[in-house]
Amino acid sequence: xTTISIDNLKKEYPGQVVLERVxxxxxxxxxxxxxxxxxxxxxxxxxxxxxxxxxxxxxxxIDGAPLPVxxxxxRGIVFQRYSVFPHLTATENVAFGLxxxxxxxxxxxxGTPRKAALDEARAYLxxxxxxxxxxxxxxxxxxxxxxxxxIAQALVKRPKVLLLDEPFGALDPGIRTDMHDLITKLWDxxxxxxxxxxxxxxxxxxxxxRLLVFDKVRIDPDEPGAxxxxxxxxxxxxxxxxxxxxxxxxLDRKKKD
Amino acid sequence: xxxxxxINRHPSRASAVWLAALPFVLVAAAYLIGSDMRLDANPNDKxxxxxxxxxxxxxxxxxxxxxxSGAYLFWIDTGASLLRLGAGMAIATLGGLAIGIAAGLIxxxxxxxxxxxxxxxxxxxxxxxxxxxxxxxxxxxxxVVLIVFGVMPFFMRDMQLxxxxxxxxxxxxxxxxGASSWQVALRVVLxxxxxxxxxxxxxxxxxxxxxxxxAEAIASTEGLGYRIFLVRRYMSMDVILPYVVWIxxxxxxxxxxxxxxxxxxxxxxKLGSA
Numbered sequence: 162x163t164t165i166s167i168d169n170l171k172k173e174y175p176g177q178v179v180l181e182r183v184x185x186x187x188x189x190x191x192x193x194x195x196x197x198x199x200x201x202x203x204x205x206x207x208x209x210x211x212x213x214x215x216x217x218x219x220x221x222x223i224d225g226a227p228l229p230v231x232x233x234x235x236r237g238i239v240f241q242r243y244s245v246f247p248h249l250t251a252t253e254n255v256a257f258g259l260x261x262x263x264x265x266x267x268x269x270x271x272g273t274p275r276k277a278a279l280d281e282a283r284a285y286l287x288x289x290x291x292x293x294x295x296x297x298x299x300x301x302x303x304x305x306x307x308x309x310x311x312i313a314q315a316l317v318k319r320p321k322v323l324l325l326d327e328p329f330g331a332l333d334p335g336i337r338t339d340m341h342d343l344i345t346k347l348w349d350x351x352x353x354x355x356x357x358x359x360x361x362x363x364x365x366x367x368x369x370x371r372l373l374v375f376d377k378v379r380i381d382p383d384e385p386g387a388x389x390x391x392x393x394x395x396x397x398x399x400x401x402x403x404x405x406x407x408x409x410x411x412l413d414r415k416k417k418d
Numbered sequence: 419x420x421x422x423x424x425i426n427r428h429p430s431r432a433s434a435v436w437l438a439a440l441p442f443v444l445v446a447a448a449y450l451i452g453s454d455m456r457l458d459a460n461p462n463d464k465x466x467x468x469x470x471x472x473x474x475x476x477x478x479x480x481x482x483x484x485x486x487s488g489a490y491l492f493w494i495d496t497g498a499s500l501l502r503l504g505a506g507m508a509i510a511t512l513g514g515l516a517i518g519i520a521a522g523l524i525x526x527x528x529x530x531x532x533x534x535x536x537x538x539x540x541x542x543x544x545x546x547x548x549x550x551x552x553x554x555x556x557x558x559x560x561x562v563v564l565i566v567f568g569v570m571p572f573f574m575r576d577m578q579l580x581x582x583x584x585x586x587x588x589x590x591x592x593x594x595x596g597a598s599s600w601q602v603a604l605r606v607v608l609x610x611x612x613x614x615x616x617x618x619x620x621x622x623x624x625x626x627x628x629x630x631x632x633a634e635a636i637a638s639t640e641g642l643g644y645r646i647f648l649v650r651r652y653m654s655m656d657v658i659l660p661y662v663v664w665i666x667x668x669x670x671x672x673x674x675x676x677x678x679x680x681x682x683x684x685x686x687x688k689l690g691s692a
Contacts (some may be wrong), residue, residue, distance in 0.1 A: 175580060200557060210592070211590065212593075213590055228436075230593045231593060231594065232590050233594065233596070234595065234596040236594060238591060238594050239596050240587045240590075240591070242585075242587070243585035243587040243588060244587050244588070244591045245591075245649075246588060246591075246592075246606060247610070247689075248609045248610050248684070248686050248687070249684055249686075257595055257605065258595035258596055259593070260605075261592075261595055261596040261597045261598075261601050261605075265598070265601075267604065268597060268600075268601035268605040269604075269605060297690055298685070298686040300686065300689035301689060306616050311591075314591070314595065315594065315595075317595075318594070318595055318596060322593070357556050412588035
């Protein structure tokens, strides 16, 4: 069980506050959907959790320890695109995470240890339904299959936190539904907290156990960069009913008017 | 039915072969006719020697020992030139690859090296050839260094730009899979530069030959470029022409082999982007 605590997080670029007063406590195993308008800082929030960027001030702890300043194996990531290695086959892509750990100097295993790593990798491939594509290169896979591969690649490190940055945004609607079933199943089976950024409110509602809405509450018309976005709604979604979704959609609509 | 527009009409396989051969045949025919006409007017003409004369010369240089040194000059020249070219290209490729990857991947290395490489690549290599002869003497060193100096800046810049063009997502992903900076360089970046590096080597072979022949022409005792410039004094076109054809053939074969390696060794690079 992973606990995550975010205390008064702030991210500021020169002349532009992106995030401010972000607070979050996660003590249960959660699937957090993060939604909000474009430019509301939801991707910045994810990049900070990832370690791709660091916060200006505030504290983030995972299981009581401060968040590392670099991306690391405790936090997996699936981007919308480009998160698999084009020069490795599907199996090699998944085995990569095992090789970095077991071969510090060359990052590459040979002989029997390599065979063992590839076998392990194939088990992960079959968990995401890619058995038949084990020896294919990413460019030979469809968009949905590439995302399955990217997920398998991340799972091999058994991360405490899995970060998904609009992972299904580039996929066809039918494929997207399959991917929803897959990610829900994997979240059920693994002990990990998921943060998923999406621009699709329905998707966030469907998958999440918790819905985080990012928005700006304070706006200074003379100085648009003065205030940043924060978490405006933090809704538990354990007992989902469609009235709740409608409520949120109404909120969204009211804001636009 | 109307014929399709010119830009939409494609030759068949057979006609493509004929079309490819056509310019070669035309040039050869023009040479033979020109040679015949000049030799008719003056049997001692040296400018366009007959094929017989060229054949005799090749036989003398390649398959009979030289009267003075006892060596087979054609092969001595070829060996010497290929050794210099190979050494120069090997040093330039490996150096350019290492520095290019460092400058492309590590922001501190980029800050320190990028402007220096940009300036270095603007120095005309032939202008520093005298310096190389002074510093490295007239032996092999100066000739190899000229090739290195001539093509390595291109490798460094090309590799740097190529590494910088890799999607940042890949580098982040690798780190979340536990890779250190070193492992990212070794397993994510290096293999992806290989097909591009081979292409760069192919493109650099032309300039590399240029620098080699220039260095050999000025100070050498053997080599393809040395021979051409030596016999120029006697207007020995019967030596110069086959040497030029031989150099072209060598360059063509190298290009072909590199392109073949690139196709066979990196099948993923021809699949399009992931």
